[in-house]
Amino acid sequence: MEYDVVVRNGVVVDGSGAPRFKADVAIKDRKIAALIDPADAATASGAREIDATGLMIAPGFIDLHSHSDWVLPIADHGQILKPFLLQGVTTFVGGNCGFSVAPVMRERQRMLDESGRLCAERKFDWEWDDVAGFAAHLKRQGLALNVAHLAGHGSIRLSVMGSDSGEPSAEQLRAMQAMVERAMADGAVGLSCGLGYFPGMIAKPAELAALARVAAAANGVLTSHLRAYSERSLFFDSRTPHNILAVREMANVAR
Structure with missing residues (x-):
């Protein structure tokens, strides 16, 4: 044959x-x-x-923890991401650590330019605000790798609340939940959190759980950069190792 x-x-x-x-x-x-x-x-x-x-x-490898969604919108992203392909990676999961390029509110996109500086190759033109729009942009432009996308809690919180370090009002929480719900309907595979970075570091478990429930209802996953990875940190006041407390926190949110 x-x-x-x-x-x-x-x-x-x-x-x-x-x-x-x-x-x-x-x-x-x-x-x-x-x-x-x-x-x-x-x-x-x-x-x-x-x-x-x-x-x-072997089948192509899947990079489960990537920030390459901040590179994909660039026309020459294939050349930038080529080393991944040369190592056998053909699919990555983007939007990790609470920082995703979608969903976002248009009026906050330039704020996200600043929050995403550690992930981005360079600034790009925002031509979308939701996951469906982001996917459509990538389809038009062409993709060098396969992509699964997580909706980032940090990007969603910045979109709804800006730099406000307080707890969300009931109305703000509903707005964030609506963004997660829409993201999941558009094809996101779950929700990510970045609790070592602003604004994730100020989010309490109840807020995270409220958004996680929406992702769970759509059979999504929950991933997190934990609040602490060492025995002592700035985030807990306890003699119990803080990395253990951080794991317990996200286990409770997941439950």
């Missing part, structure tokens, strides 16, 4: 936990079409053939 590409003589590690095995991998229309036993190698040919002798063949 004729395929677009056949990768010959490699050892397949398929990610399932099954033992590795030798096989030729046939690709058609950019998808894996067949795994061919070496004894049957003559039954398949490819317009292009790659000799993988001495090499492993």
Whole structure:
């Protein structure tokens, strides 16, 4: 049978936990079409053939904790992110640590330019405010890698409350919940928090749980940069190791 590409003589590690095995991998229309036993190698040919002798063949790796969503809107993001692809990463989960480029309110986008400086390659033109708009922008521009997107609590809080360090009013909390709900409906895979950074550091568990419930209702995940990663920190007043308290805090929020 004729395929677009056949990768010959490699050892397949398929990610399932099954033992590795030798096989030729046939690709058609950019998808894996067949795994061919070496004894049957003559039954398949490819317009292009790659000799993988001495090499492993594996599915693309997934980078579960990435901030590359702050690079994707740039037209030349493929060149910037090329090192990930060269290491085998074909998919990343963006929007981590509470800082996502969507959803956001348009009037706060320049504020997010400042909060995202640690993540961004350079400033970009905001052509969206919700997850659907962000996805549409990426589809128009083209993508170098596959993407799953988390809605960031920090970006949402900054959008609704600005730099206000107080607790959200009932109205503000409903506005934040509505942004999470819309994000999940638009295709976000969950909610992220960054409790070591402003504004996540001032958010109390009840606020985080209120938003997490919305993500959970849409079968989303909850991820967090915890409030503390060391025995002592500025965030807790307790003799109990603060990193343990931080884990307990997010476990309670998740419950």
